[in-house]
Amino acid sequence: MAEIVTLAEGIAGLVADGDLVALEGFTHLIPVAAGHELIRQGRRDLTLARMTPDIVYDQLIGAGCASGLIFSWGGNPGVGSLHRLRDAVEHGWPQPLRLEEHSHAGMANRYAAGASGLPFAVLRGYTGTDLLRHTSTVATVTCPFTGEELTAVAALNPDVTIIHAQRADRRGAVQLWGITGVQKEALLAARRSLVTVEEIVPELTPRPGAIVLPAWAVTAVAEVPGGARPSYAQDYYERDNDAYRAWDAISRDRETFLDWLSRTVLEPVARS
Amino acid sequence: MTGWTADEMMTVTAARALIGRASCFVGIGLPSTAANLARRTGAPDLALIYESGTIGSRPRTLPLSIGDGELAVTADAVVSVPEIFNYWLQPGRIDLGFLGAAQLDRFGNINTTVVGDYRQPKVRLPGAGGAPEIAASCREVAVVVRHRRRTLVDKVDFVTSVGFGDGPGHRARLGLRGRGPVLVITDLGVLEPDPETCELTLTSVHPGVDPDRVREQTGWPLRIREPLAVTPEPTDHELAALRALTAESVGGTGDV
Numbered sequence: 073m074a075e076i077v078t079l080a081e082g083i084a085g086l087v088a089d090g091d092l093v094a095l096e097g098f099t100h101l102i103p104v105a106a107g108h109e110l111i112r113q114g115r116r117d118l119t120l121a122r123m124t125p126d127i128v129y130d131q132l133i134g135a136g137c138a139s140g141l142i143f144s145w146g147g148n149p150g151v152g153s154l155h156r157l158r159d160a161v162e163h164g165w166p167q168p169l170r171l172e173e174h175s176h177a178g179m180a181n182r183y184a185a186g187a188s189g190l191p192f193a194v195l196r197g198y199t200g201t202d203l204l205r206h207t208s209t210v211a212t213v214t215c216p217f218t219g220e221e222l223t224a225v226a227a228l229n230p231d232v233t234i235i236h237a238q239r240a241d242r243r244g245a246v247q248l249w250g251i252t253g254v255q256k257e258a259l260l261a262a263r264r265s266l267v268t269v270e271e272i273v274p275e276l277t278p279r280p281g282a283i284v285l286p287a288w289a290v291t292a293v294a295e296v297p298g299g300a301r302p303s304y305a306q307d308y309y310e311r312d313n314d315a316y317r318a319w320d321a322i323s324r325d326r327e328t329f330l331d332w333l334s335r336t337v338l339e340p341v342a343r344s
Numbered sequence: 345m346t347g348w349t350a351d352e353m354m355t356v357t358a359a360r361a362l363i364g365r366a367s368c369f370v371g372i373g374l375p376s377t378a379a380n381l382a383r384r385t386g387a388p389d390l391a392l393i394y395e396s397g398t399i400g401s402r403p404r405t406l407p408l409s410i411g412d413g414e415l416a417v418t419a420d421a422v423v424s425v426p427e428i429f430n431y432w433l434q435p436g437r438i439d440l441g442f443l444g445a446a447q448l449d450r451f452g453n454i455n456t457t458v459v460g461d462y463r464q465p466k467v468r469l470p471g472a473g474g475a476p477e478i479a480a481s482c483r484e485v486a487v488v489v490r491h492r493r494r495t496l497v498d499k500v501d502f503v504t505s506v507g508f509g510d511g512p513g514h515r516a517r518l519g520l521r522g523r524g525p526v527l528v529i530t531d532l533g534v535l536e537p538d539p540e541t542c543e544l545t546l547t548s549v550h551p552g553v554d555p556d557r558v559r560e561q562t563g564w565p566l567r568i569r570e571p572l573a574v575t576p577e578p579t580d581h582e583l584a585a586l587r588a589l590t591a592e593s594v595g596g597t598g599d600v
Contacts, residue, residue, distance in 0.1 A: 098425055123425070145472065157468070177434070197480070199506070202504065251415075253424065278571055281422060311408070
């Protein structure tokens, strides 16, 4: 059964310096509070994996938690660049960042292979692109039945996957719905997992289209209401698009960012 | 109605490209605006597919991101991200892919990765996202970009998504299934690949645009197909629909 923990306990117990960590979420249900806890606990030398690193990854990179990034699209959706990510790549601030770059289809299939216990996944992709020249986790395979040349991508198995969901029950079974992205695959691909949830309820009522992760497939669950803000949790709160727009100016300048970081993240947040 | 902007002209022209199509894989930004305008004008039954896994979205307001809740709650179906790429995009089920670009070259290859050298980039761009497989697997591709010399370049610094590669026959040699970029819509005009050479050629200018200005803003010696067409002006209906759509887009994720 999954252990019910506080967010601070979950991060302290499950994430070590140097780990490969995936905080997954595709615009929806992004585990922002967990990312901030990683910053507060001063994790270093993390390799961060995510299809769509967004502002919480920008914050982790700017705070000096990451030495590597495995990703497919790193931007502030509909707004522009991630300036802390750019500063790390273009100027090595606060430290250099190793990039391992894929397409969305490749990353999604890498997690699916990881969840399936396979060493690689096969897809039609990357052909003719320069991504092939810079990413060692892509290769060509020949179909044993037709002789066709296809693309192989290496499985991705994070040390820890962290996701946010709407609900869990007291035993730690997790339920999420709406845009469910690649969270199920990312969690099942990981050696350890932490799920932050809006609420822990006595019993999960079935919902159309919802994903349920059984308690025995999850390492730990922490109740963190609002833990996905400024992203959103469908049926709980909406995406704070203004916060995403405001991030552009905050993140452009190192001093402004550091000031934001100490005021917003580093000063302990009292949680009810 | 007069007094439309170059961006409005571009968006309206892009929306018209969707008339008669059944399904469109939509990128965020200009393509999303155009695809949503198309549903409100000439293509009411168009199925919008976003890489966040929403199929048949009918957003009441323009989404800021491709994963806004509005796209999910108004969709025919919401599927996982691996499914959207593997079952829906990869087999070539989707009519048109609609992409943007930071750089686009004469053969319609797209760069959204870096400006300059990969290891020491001048500008680090967001990266590939869904674009490489959208460009490879959709039956056809349309690109929407603002027409600037730094964007329409002779050769992209990095091939993120393949257009016609290095020219005729290259897509077939690579085994790419879709036809590739059939239309590039800019704020100055429309470019289409030459049937013989695959090189993007100016086939239409927007009203009031001098072809010489388009040449100046293009990073390769731009060929012009004669007779050069002039894009029809936006109709009152198209403009009103576009302005209503952008006015409503104050953000929000439309939870119900």
